[in-house]
Amino acid sequence: MRRLLAYAGALDLLVAHRPADPWLTDGAAATESEFAGRMGLPAAPAAAEKIMLERDAALVELTGARLLVDQVSAACALESLARAKDRGLPMLATASINHLTFNELDIGDYRTFWKLVPPLRSEDDRQALIEGLVSGLVDIVVSAHAPAPAEDKRLPFEEASPGSIGLETLLPALLALFHDERVPLLRLIETVTLAPAKAIGLAAGRLAVGAPADLVLCDLAAPRVIDAEKLTSKSKNSAFDGRHLQGQVLMTLVDGRVVYEAESP
Numbered sequence: 001m002r003r004l005l006a007y008a009g010a011l012d013l014l015v016a017h018r019p020a021d022p023w024l025t026d027g028a029a030a031t032e033s034e035f036a037g038r039m040g041l042p043a044a045p046a047a048a049e050k051i052m053l054e055r056d057a058a059l060v061e062l063t064g065a066r067l068l069v070d071q072v073s074a075a076c077a078l079e080s081l082a083r084a085k086d087r088g089l090p091m092l093a094t095a096s097i098n099h100l101t102f103n104e105l106d107i108g109d110y111r112t113f114w115k116l117v118p119p120l121r122s123e124d125d126r127q128a129l130i131e132g133l134v135s136g137l138v139d140i141v142v143s144a145h146a147p148a149p150a151e152d153k154r155l156p157f158e159e160a161s162p163g164s165i166g167l168e169t170l171l172p173a174l175l176a177l178f179h180d181e182r183v184p185l186l187r188l189i190e191t192v193t194l195a196p197a198k199a200i201g202l203a204a205g206r207l208a209v210g211a212p213a214d215l216v217l218c219d220l221a222a223p224r225v226i227d228a229e230k231l232t233s234k235s236k237n238s239a240f241d242g243r244h245l246q247g248q249v250l251m252t253l254v255d256g257r258v259v260y261e262a263e264s265p
Helices: 002-010 032-037 048-065 075-086 097-101 125-135 171-179 183-191 195-201
Strands: 013-018 066-070 091-096 138-144 214-227 244-254 259-261
Touching: 002 013, 002 048, 048 066, 048 075, 075 091, 075 125, 091 097, 091 125, 091 195, 097 125, 097 138, 097 171, 125 183, 138 183, 138 195, 171 183, 171 214, 183 195, 195 259
Parallel strands: 013 066, 066 091, 091 138
Antiparallel strands: 214 244, 244 259
8 A cells, every 4th residue: 555655646646545444344244333233243343444544644644645535434533534634634535425324223124225335333423424524524425336236135134245326316315414404505515526526636516617517407305205116227225215305306417418307297
Protein backbone atom coordinates (compact mmCIF):
# COMPACT_ATOMS: atom_id res chain seq x y z
CA MET A 1 0.00 0.00 0.00
CA ARG A 2 2.88 2.36 0.74
CA ARG A 3 4.35 1.70 -2.71
CA LEU A 4 0.96 2.12 -4.40
CA LEU A 5 0.38 5.46 -2.67
CA ALA A 6 3.89 6.64 -3.56
CA TYR A 7 3.36 5.92 -7.26
CA ALA A 8 -0.15 7.39 -7.24
CA GLY A 9 1.06 10.52 -5.46
CA ALA A 10 3.72 11.09 -8.10
CA LEU A 11 1.03 10.91 -10.78
CA ASP A 12 -1.56 12.88 -8.76
CA LEU A 13 -3.99 9.97 -8.88
CA LEU A 14 -6.73 9.38 -6.33
CA VAL A 15 -6.52 6.03 -4.55
CA ALA A 16 -9.73 4.51 -3.16
CA HIS A 17 -9.54 1.99 -0.33
CA ARG A 18 -12.18 0.48 1.94
CA PRO A 19 -10.70 0.33 5.46
CA ALA A 20 -11.05 -3.04 7.18
CA ASP A 21 -8.39 -4.95 9.05
CA PRO A 22 -8.43 -8.38 7.31
CA TRP A 23 -7.38 -10.30 10.42
CA LEU A 24 -10.28 -8.92 12.46
CA THR A 25 -12.92 -9.10 9.73
CA ASP A 26 -12.14 -12.52 8.23
CA GLY A 27 -15.32 -14.60 8.20
CA ALA A 28 -17.46 -11.89 9.81
CA ALA A 29 -21.08 -11.46 8.76
CA ALA A 30 -22.10 -8.65 11.13
CA THR A 31 -20.73 -5.91 13.34
CA GLU A 32 -19.65 -7.03 16.81
CA SER A 33 -22.41 -6.23 19.31
CA GLU A 34 -24.86 -7.71 21.78
CA PHE A 35 -27.34 -8.08 18.91
CA ALA A 36 -24.89 -10.10 16.77
CA GLY A 37 -24.13 -12.25 19.79
CA ARG A 38 -27.81 -13.02 20.37
CA MET A 39 -28.21 -13.81 16.66
CA GLY A 40 -25.21 -16.14 16.79
CA LEU A 41 -23.52 -14.38 13.87
CA PRO A 42 -19.73 -14.26 13.42
CA ALA A 43 -18.86 -10.60 13.86
CA ALA A 44 -16.01 -8.11 13.65
CA PRO A 45 -15.53 -5.02 15.81
CA ALA A 46 -16.02 -1.55 14.33
CA ALA A 47 -12.43 -0.94 15.46
CA ALA A 48 -11.31 -3.00 12.46
CA GLU A 49 -12.33 -0.05 10.28
CA LYS A 50 -10.63 2.46 12.55
CA ILE A 51 -7.35 0.51 12.68
CA MET A 52 -7.04 0.32 8.90
CA LEU A 53 -8.04 3.97 8.46
CA GLU A 54 -5.34 5.01 10.96
CA ARG A 55 -2.79 3.00 8.99
CA ASP A 56 -3.88 4.54 5.70
CA ALA A 57 -3.74 8.05 7.18
CA ALA A 58 -0.17 7.43 8.32
CA LEU A 59 0.78 6.30 4.81
CA VAL A 60 -0.94 9.33 3.25
CA GLU A 61 1.10 11.55 5.57
CA LEU A 62 4.25 9.68 4.53
CA THR A 63 3.63 9.78 0.77
CA GLY A 64 1.47 12.87 0.24
CA ALA A 65 -0.92 10.88 -1.97
CA ARG A 66 -4.66 11.57 -2.19
CA LEU A 67 -6.87 8.92 -0.61
CA LEU A 68 -10.59 8.24 -0.86
CA VAL A 69 -11.82 6.36 2.22
CA ASP A 70 -14.45 4.11 0.69
CA GLN A 71 -17.72 3.64 2.61
CA VAL A 72 -16.78 4.72 6.10
CA SER A 73 -19.42 3.34 8.45
CA ALA A 74 -18.31 3.54 12.10
CA ALA A 75 -18.27 6.48 14.50
CA CYS A 76 -14.82 5.54 15.79
CA ALA A 77 -13.45 5.64 12.22
CA LEU A 78 -15.05 9.06 11.70
CA GLU A 79 -13.05 10.33 14.69
CA SER A 80 -9.83 9.14 13.03
CA LEU A 81 -10.90 10.71 9.74
CA ALA A 82 -11.58 14.04 11.45
CA ARG A 83 -8.11 14.06 13.02
CA ALA A 84 -6.52 13.29 9.64
CA LYS A 85 -8.44 16.07 7.91
CA ASP A 86 -7.60 18.49 10.73
CA ARG A 87 -3.91 17.77 10.02
CA GLY A 88 -4.52 18.77 6.40
CA LEU A 89 -4.08 15.31 4.93
CA PRO A 90 -5.55 15.01 1.40
CA MET A 91 -8.28 12.54 2.31
CA LEU A 92 -11.91 12.30 1.20
CA ALA A 93 -14.58 9.90 2.42
CA THR A 94 -17.71 8.28 1.07
CA ALA A 95 -20.66 6.79 2.94
CA SER A 96 -23.22 4.45 1.43
CA ILE A 97 -26.90 5.32 1.43
CA ASN A 98 -27.44 1.95 3.12
CA HIS A 99 -25.42 2.89 6.20
CA LEU A 100 -27.11 6.31 6.32
CA THR A 101 -30.53 4.61 6.31
CA PHE A 102 -30.32 1.28 8.12
CA ASN A 103 -28.73 -0.08 11.29
CA GLU A 104 -27.79 -3.57 12.49
CA LEU A 105 -31.28 -4.28 13.81
CA ASP A 106 -32.65 -4.20 10.24
CA ILE A 107 -31.09 -7.64 9.78
CA GLY A 108 -34.12 -8.80 11.75
CA ASP A 109 -34.69 -12.51 11.34
CA TYR A 110 -31.57 -13.06 9.20
CA ARG A 111 -32.74 -11.05 6.18
CA THR A 112 -29.90 -11.43 3.72
CA PHE A 113 -30.78 -8.32 1.69
CA TRP A 114 -29.31 -6.44 4.65
CA LYS A 115 -26.04 -8.36 4.62
CA LEU A 116 -23.54 -5.76 3.46
CA VAL A 117 -19.82 -4.99 3.43
CA PRO A 118 -19.07 -3.13 5.60
CA PRO A 119 -21.79 -4.60 7.83
CA LEU A 120 -24.64 -2.47 9.12
CA ARG A 121 -23.58 -0.74 12.34
CA SER A 122 -25.34 0.51 15.47
CA GLU A 123 -27.86 3.35 15.48
CA ASP A 124 -25.23 5.56 17.14
CA ASP A 125 -22.92 4.90 14.19
CA ARG A 126 -25.70 5.77 11.74
CA GLN A 127 -26.42 9.03 13.51
CA ALA A 128 -22.70 9.89 13.53
CA LEU A 129 -22.59 9.30 9.77
CA ILE A 130 -25.50 11.68 9.21
CA GLU A 131 -23.82 14.33 11.36
CA GLY A 132 -20.60 13.81 9.41
CA LEU A 133 -22.50 14.30 6.17
CA VAL A 134 -23.94 17.60 7.39
CA SER A 135 -20.58 18.89 8.65
CA GLY A 136 -18.70 17.93 5.50
CA LEU A 137 -16.55 15.30 7.19
CA VAL A 138 -18.19 12.78 4.85
CA ASP A 139 -17.77 14.16 1.33
CA ILE A 140 -19.71 11.82 -0.95
CA VAL A 141 -22.74 9.53 -0.78
CA VAL A 142 -22.64 6.39 -2.93
CA SER A 143 -25.36 3.95 -3.90
CA ALA A 144 -23.09 0.95 -3.14
CA HIS A 145 -24.88 -0.81 -6.01
CA ALA A 146 -23.96 -4.50 -5.65
CA PRO A 147 -26.19 -6.88 -7.62
CA ALA A 148 -26.43 -10.50 -6.53
CA PRO A 149 -28.51 -13.29 -8.06
CA ALA A 150 -31.36 -14.68 -5.99
CA GLU A 151 -29.63 -18.02 -5.47
CA ASP A 152 -26.70 -16.24 -3.79
CA LYS A 153 -29.04 -14.44 -1.37
CA ARG A 154 -31.39 -17.31 -0.54
CA LEU A 155 -28.86 -18.91 1.75
CA PRO A 156 -28.18 -18.91 5.50
CA PHE A 157 -27.08 -15.40 6.52
CA GLU A 158 -23.43 -16.38 7.03
CA GLU A 159 -23.23 -17.99 3.59
CA ALA A 160 -25.18 -15.41 1.57
CA SER A 161 -23.39 -12.99 -0.72
CA PRO A 162 -23.17 -9.44 0.63
CA GLY A 163 -24.56 -6.42 -1.16
CA SER A 164 -27.70 -4.59 -2.23
CA ILE A 165 -28.68 -2.93 -5.47
CA GLY A 166 -28.95 0.83 -5.05
CA LEU A 167 -28.89 2.90 -8.23
CA GLU A 168 -32.65 3.18 -8.70
CA THR A 169 -33.39 3.84 -5.04
CA LEU A 170 -30.58 6.31 -4.36
CA LEU A 171 -32.66 9.46 -5.02
CA PRO A 172 -35.71 8.68 -2.83
CA ALA A 173 -33.51 7.18 -0.10
CA LEU A 174 -31.33 10.28 -0.11
CA LEU A 175 -34.37 12.56 -0.03
CA ALA A 176 -35.59 10.81 3.12
CA LEU A 177 -32.79 12.62 4.96
CA PHE A 178 -34.16 15.90 3.60
CA HIS A 179 -37.81 15.14 4.36
CA ASP A 180 -36.81 14.13 7.89
CA GLU A 181 -35.07 17.53 8.20
CA ARG A 182 -31.71 15.92 8.91
CA VAL A 183 -29.66 17.18 5.94
CA PRO A 184 -30.24 20.33 3.81
CA LEU A 185 -31.31 19.59 0.24
CA LEU A 186 -28.41 21.43 -1.42
CA ARG A 187 -25.93 19.53 0.74
CA LEU A 188 -27.47 16.23 -0.33
CA ILE A 189 -27.34 17.21 -4.00
CA GLU A 190 -23.70 18.22 -3.63
CA THR A 191 -22.73 14.81 -2.23
CA VAL A 192 -23.93 12.97 -5.34
CA THR A 193 -23.03 15.53 -8.03
CA LEU A 194 -20.33 18.14 -7.54
CA ALA A 195 -18.35 16.39 -4.80
CA PRO A 196 -17.72 13.11 -6.68
CA ALA A 197 -17.04 15.00 -9.93
CA LYS A 198 -14.40 17.14 -8.19
CA ALA A 199 -12.87 14.09 -6.53
CA ILE A 200 -12.04 12.46 -9.87
CA GLY A 201 -11.41 15.68 -11.82
CA LEU A 202 -14.52 15.78 -14.01
CA ALA A 203 -15.93 19.08 -15.29
CA ALA A 204 -19.41 17.83 -14.46
CA GLY A 205 -21.85 17.78 -11.59
CA ARG A 206 -22.51 21.52 -11.72
CA LEU A 207 -24.74 24.09 -13.41
CA ALA A 208 -22.35 26.46 -15.22
CA VAL A 209 -21.75 27.95 -18.63
CA GLY A 210 -19.80 25.44 -20.69
CA ALA A 211 -20.39 22.54 -18.31
CA PRO A 212 -22.04 19.36 -19.64
CA ALA A 213 -25.84 19.60 -19.50
CA ASP A 214 -26.25 16.58 -17.25
CA LEU A 215 -29.60 17.23 -15.58
CA VAL A 216 -32.26 15.35 -13.66
CA LEU A 217 -35.83 16.61 -13.32
CA CYS A 218 -37.42 15.26 -10.14
CA ASP A 219 -40.63 15.38 -8.18
CA LEU A 220 -39.23 15.60 -4.67
CA ALA A 221 -42.49 14.78 -2.92
CA ALA A 222 -43.88 11.99 -5.11
CA PRO A 223 -44.78 9.05 -2.84
CA ARG A 224 -43.23 5.70 -3.68
CA VAL A 225 -43.35 2.20 -2.31
CA ILE A 226 -40.23 0.40 -3.45
CA ASP A 227 -41.07 -2.89 -5.15
CA ALA A 228 -37.86 -4.76 -5.95
CA GLU A 229 -39.60 -6.86 -8.60
CA LYS A 230 -40.44 -3.71 -10.58
CA LEU A 231 -36.91 -2.29 -10.55
CA THR A 232 -35.01 -2.32 -13.83
CA SER A 233 -32.00 -4.13 -12.43
CA LYS A 234 -31.82 -7.83 -13.33
CA SER A 235 -30.95 -8.49 -9.69
CA LYS A 236 -33.67 -7.78 -7.13
CA ASN A 237 -31.61 -7.78 -3.92
CA SER A 238 -32.81 -4.38 -2.68
CA ALA A 239 -32.49 -3.45 0.99
CA PHE A 240 -35.23 -0.87 0.33
CA ASP A 241 -37.80 -3.40 -0.88
CA GLY A 242 -41.20 -2.48 0.61
CA ARG A 243 -40.01 0.82 2.04
CA HIS A 244 -42.24 3.92 1.76
CA LEU A 245 -40.20 6.82 0.33
CA GLN A 246 -40.65 10.08 -1.58
CA GLY A 247 -38.99 11.23 -4.77
CA GLN A 248 -39.38 10.28 -8.42
CA VAL A 249 -37.14 10.95 -11.44
CA LEU A 250 -39.23 12.45 -14.25
CA MET A 251 -36.53 13.08 -16.84
CA THR A 252 -32.77 12.59 -17.23
CA LEU A 253 -30.52 14.44 -19.67
CA VAL A 254 -26.91 13.53 -20.44
CA ASP A 255 -24.92 16.22 -22.24
CA GLY A 256 -28.18 17.86 -23.27
CA ARG A 257 -29.81 14.67 -24.64
CA VAL A 258 -32.91 13.19 -23.07
CA VAL A 259 -31.97 9.62 -22.16
CA TYR A 260 -34.88 8.83 -19.85
CA GLU A 261 -38.43 10.10 -19.48
CA ALA A 262 -40.92 8.66 -17.00
CA GLU A 263 -44.15 7.29 -18.36
CA SER A 264 -47.27 9.32 -17.61
CA PRO A 265 -49.37 7.78 -14.80
